[in-house]
Amino acid sequence: MARIRTKLGAALVGLAALSLSLSACGGGGSDDGGSGGADGEAIDTSNASGDISYWLWDAGQLPAYQACADAFHAANPNVNVKISQYSWDDYWGKITNGFVAGDAPDVFTDHLSKYGEFVSQDQLVPLDATLAKDGFNTNQYQPGLADLWVGQDGKRYGLPKDFDTTAIFYNQSLVKAGGYSASDLQDLQWNPTDGGSYEKVIAHLTMDTNGKRGDEAGFDKSKIKVYGLGLDGGSGGNGAGQTQWSMYTGSTATPWTYTDKNPWGTHYNYDQPQFQEAFGWFKSLIDKGYMPSVAQVTGQDESSIFTAGKYAMVTNGSWNTNALAGNKDLAVGLAPNPVGPSGKRASMYNGLADSIWVGSKNKPAAAKWVEFLGSPDCQNIVGEKSVVFPAIPSATEKAQAAFKSKGIDVSPFLVQVQDKTTFLFPITDHAAGITNILQPAMDNVLSGKAEVSSLTEANDQINQLFQ
CATH class of the missing domain: 3.40.190.10 (Periplasmic binding protein-like II)
Structure with a gap:
């Protein structure tokens, strides 16, 4: 998939x-x-x-x-x-x-x-x-x-x-150097106000070229050696944010959904406050220097940057497990997505x-x-x-066993399905038109060229496609 x-x-x-x-x-x-x-x-x-x-x-x-x-x-x-x-x-x-x-x-x-x-x-x-x-x-x-x-x-x-579902891949050496254990990453929490324990970990794992961490005095966000969280440029600005921000918008206090119904909805909800608050928090990680900018990752392969030791953590999909965790020269762990204000984790189910x-x-x-x-x-x-x-479930079990034989515990992906905390990829008509509107609009927000509130206008343009 x-x-x-x-x-x-x-x-x-x-x-x-x-x-x-x-x-x-x-x-x-x-x-x-x-x-x-x-x-x-x-x-x-x-x-x-x-x-x-x-x-x-x-x-x-x-x-x-x-x-x-x-x-x-x-x-x-x-x-x-x-x-x-x-x-x-x-x-x-x-x-x-x-x-x-x-x-x-x-x-x-x-x-x-x-x-x-x-x-x-x-x-x-x-x-x-x-x-x-x-x-x-x-x-x-x-x-x-x-x-x-x-x-x-x-x-x-x-x-x-x-x-597929999503989870957190992390560089075990960088996490250990930051003073964290594997168990510390298994039950992180986030919220759009201060980012919760999740943002605290991201900040601490970020390091500038002078060795200052993101939560230390004197941290220089303009000269980053290691980002606490990577940004997947491959799915940037497409309106789904599967590997980028969907795990956050999917776990807001007031449940947010992409459309009025799924599949085959006819009204998008990028204008709703809970989405814009979560997306705004996601963008703030770039502003604080904890996550790279859109310009830095455009055209770049996230797995190559991660395996080169430039990211401490990345959120990505199960289909990229081998690319991100299959490098024999790099010890990589997996952790489930953070628990949101809803009290649950969330993952897109595609x-x-x-x-x-x-x-x-x-x-x-x-x-x-x-x-x-x-x-x-x-x-x-x-x-x-x-x-x-x-x-097919029996084949899923074979995959889990095969990954385990390679030393990769993929349970953080599967727990989302077992706990029924997944949500569907938005399936609607007008996919091309929606992307043409959202890609530049979201990239402008993440690049600081527009406010998060500008997505309301983009949302109105999208909904006009269904008129």
């Missing part, structure tokens, strides 16, 4: 213009491959054969899914799956351009922020009739994941492949799925591959590779 995954910003920019282009092109493809799938009728997968293409964006997951493709081919020797991997920044542009050009992949890893618009553009094949015909069990996944891929029309457009492009010329093989991807046969393989948490 994993990913956001969280780099939701730049990749969405072109979708608004693309919608018009697709309309002119007849929706990007109506050929059902002569074997079902058009208008939602069942696809006959019984005699699937031939070649299909499958795209994903996460290089870390490529070996796991190649292993799935090998197992699939062994069971279906008449079908060949060719996997292509592109970086997040290139992936969605290639997908949407492929819709227009008629050469998009047969099957691709899909994201909750994207599929609503793809459905409105008639780019995805409804799976319901095919799954019913093949007796596929859509109730085998972690609670709630399968339902996320049912569109506003009541049709299913993807099978869950994984899920999940990816695999979808079939409506223009596929080989829908029987594509559908059979999607069913395999969504089955225990593939998800157990993925779990054993310890890269993400597969959507």
